[in-house]
Amino acid sequence: MSSILLVDDHAVVRNGLKQMLIEHLGSVVLGEANDAIEAMQQVRKQDWGLVVLDIRLPGRSGVDVLKQIKSEKPHLPVLILSSYPESQYAVRLIQAGAAGYISKDSEETEIIKAVKTAAAGGRYINEIVGGLLANTMSRSFSNADDLSLYESLSDREYQIFLELASGKRAKDIAEKLQVSAKTVATHRSRLMQKMGFSTNAELILYANKSGLLL
Known part of the structure; x- marks a missing residue:
């Protein structure tokens, strides 16, 4: 080394x-x-x-x-x-x-x-x-429909998903990731559609149940 x-x-x-x-x-x-x-x-x-x-x-x-x-x-x-x-x-x-x-x-x-x-x-x-x-592989082999909702997200969508789930505002997320607020809003819209959520409250509840938050 x-x-x-x-x-x-x-x-x-x-x-x-x-x-x-x-x-x-x-x-x-x-x-x-x-x-x-x-x-x-x-x-x-x-x-x-x-x-x-x-x-x-x-x-x-x-x-x-x-x-x-x-x-x-x-x-x-x-x-x-x-x-x-x-x-x-x-x-x-x-x-x-x-x-x-x-x-x-x-x-x-x-x-x-x-x-x-x-x-x-x-x-x-x-x-x-x-x-x-092992859990991820098991789900992928058994049935694609069993994959966790967040696994369908792109890397940027996943980052924004975690930030939203932790309660951050779009403006704060944009500043942290150094992107525009419009970009955050676009990714939020896409990830909410992919995951079947309509509110941040649903997203936060899902993240908590999935063990994704500290």
Whole structure:
């Protein structure tokens, strides 16, 4: 393992990760990026052995960054390290090519294990994520109609769905995702139609019952 790029918008998180990785891995080249633009600049500038990526970034999200990395450098492993619970993003991002998904609340030993596994070319799937993947596969094999409603959403629709489900206003979502309020309204209309909802209250109730909220 020669080099790792850490992508997180909080310097304190990056510093903590650097200290942890140096302590456990010894000699390793570490790079940093605090948003999507810096991340892609670093990815294009150097051949990294691994990218450790947060989902919540200013501007374009880590979801977008993952897809762009896999498009430009498909063999570069990307490990997702996020504060979002596994139930919200793990399956979707692993299906998009992530080498693993691990919570920032995980024990230090598990984070190091995930880093080593991903850097070696493997996929790190813990018990929680494994269960989610198994449930998804089981539903897809049994009957397409049994798939969860949110699984039909595009990545952007899914992001907006989660933001709406957490009670955020369209204006706040637009500012967070750096898109127009009209774009948010368009995606909201599409996702509500796909999911068969007419009000935000129905959407929030569904998200709670599905275990998608913290």
